[in-house]
Amino acid sequence: MGVSVDTGGKGGKKSVNADLNLVPYIDLLTCMVAFLLITAVWSQLARLEAHQKGQGQAGEETPPEKVFKLVVLVNDSGFNLVADQDQQPIPKKGDSYDYEKLGDELKKIKDTHADKTDIQVASDDAVKFETLVKTMDTALSSRFPDISLIDSGGAGI
Amino acid sequence: MPIHPPHAHLYNSVTLEVAKAKLGHAGRKSLYAPLNLVAYIDMMTMLVIFLLMSFSATGEILFVQKNIVLPDAQNWTDLERAPVIGVSKDVVTLDGSQVATSDELMKDSATGDFKIADLHDKLVTLKNNYKLLHPSEDFNGIAIIQSDKNVEFKMLKKIMYSASVAGYQNVNFAVTPKAKGGAAAPPP
Numbered sequence: 001m002g003v004s005v006d007t008g009g010k011g012g013k014k015s016v017n018a019d020l021n022l023v024p025y026i027d028l029l030t031c032m033v034a035f036l037l038i039t040a041v042w043s044q045l046a047r048l049e050a051h052q053k054g055q056g057q058a059g060e061e062t063p064p065e066k067v068f069k070l071v072v073l074v075n076d077s078g079f080n081l082v083a084d085q086d087q088q089p090i091p092k093k094g095d096s097y098d099y100e101k102l103g104d105e106l107k108k109i110k111d112t113h114a115d116k117t118d119i120q121v122a123s124d125d126a127v128k129f130e131t132l133v134k135t136m137d138t139a140l141s142s143r144f145p146d147i148s149l150i151d152s153g154g155a156g157i
Numbered sequence: 158m159p160i161h162p163p164h165a166h167l168y169n170s171v172t173l174e175v176a177k178a179k180l181g182h183a184g185r186k187s188l189y190a191p192l193n194l195v196a197y198i199d200m201m202t203m204l205v206i207f208l209l210m211s212f213s214a215t216g217e218i219l220f221v222q223k224n225i226v227l228p229d230a231q232n233w234t235d236l237e238r239a240p241v242i243g244v245s246k247d248v249v250t251l252d253g254s255q256v257a258t259s260d261e262l263m264k265d266s267a268t269g270d271f272k273i274a275d276l277h278d279k280l281v282t283l284k285n286n287y288k289l290l291h292p293s294e295d296f297n298g299i300a301i302i303q304s305d306k307n308v309e310f311k312m313l314k315k316i317m318y319s320a321s322v323a324g325y326q327n328v329n330f331a332v333t334p335k336a337k338g339g340a341a342a343p344p345p
Binding site for chain 2: 022025026029030032033036037039040041043044045046047048049050051123124125126127128129130132133134136137140141149151
């Protein structure tokens with residue numbers, strides 16, 4: 001079992017034919033394929049980080065000065081973006097939530113408040129988990145990494 | 158000059174008598190046949206490269222349950238080892254064992270208490286075990302919620318509240334990673 005390398009050897013010269021021994025190479029490949037097939041991970045999963053620091057809950061420190069409050073309220077009719085005292089409803093587009101507009105508005109707020117990293121996502125009971133994940137994903141895309149997921153009753157709006 | 162039938166010839170330089178006797182049988186066809194291994198080695202090499210590219214050093218931390226369809230997300234991070242709370246449309250499980258049913262969670266509690274007693278107790282036990290086994294490390298309070306995408310927040314908030322009361326303040330949600338362009342993400 002080998003590969004012959006012929007480089008001449010005519011006219012009474014000593015033949016320089018050589019056989020490459022491929023057995024160890026095939027053994028190595030077979031072992032690697034077996035190991036990699038056994039340890040293969042076929043379903044790649046990841047995670048979204050969220051915190052549970054609703055108003056008045058343990059772990060939240062009382063701020064000494066007034067802080068800029070940013071809340072995305074998610075309900076059946078769409079989003080309601082609350083930036084401090086201003087409220088901006090973002091209604092649904094047909095049956096689907098308008099994540100694009102929410103992202104644009106959040107980016108505008110981020111441009112004016114560059115230091116702001118935290119945001120609260122307040123949800124109604126009937127909102128589905130997929131909607132919440134997409135909302136949190138939109139907030140992360142708009143550079144708000146500290147997300148708290150809370151009940152809409154706890155948002156204080 | 159006599160005419161001989163053709164047969165295998167050995168070079169004069171070969172002095173092995175046994176080899177001469179074996180190979181010098183006139184008229185017999187040789188039983189040796191060369192195997193062409195090039196295609197086989199090519200295929201094995203390609204297979205090894207593909208498997209190495211999809212290799213994950215962290216291994217499979219989370220197993221997707223049959224009745225749970227995870228939502229997609231673009232801004233994801235790698236999974237960590239933590240208690241996994243599975244939430245399907247029917248049952249809630251903690252590391253595979255059932256702790257509540259969806260019917261129980263969708264009912265409005267008469268007392269207004271969101272705590273799921275079984276889930277809370279098991280999480281407290283896990284937290285205490287972690288502290289016993291890792292006395293020099295800080296408890297990070299991470300729990301992973303692996304929820305079906307059609308589950309309502311009413312169920313989730315009770316689970317999150319129970320986890321929070323048990324000391325798991327950092328709740329992470331298991332998602333299917335998606336690249337920015339919309340295609341499936343490459344392995345981390």
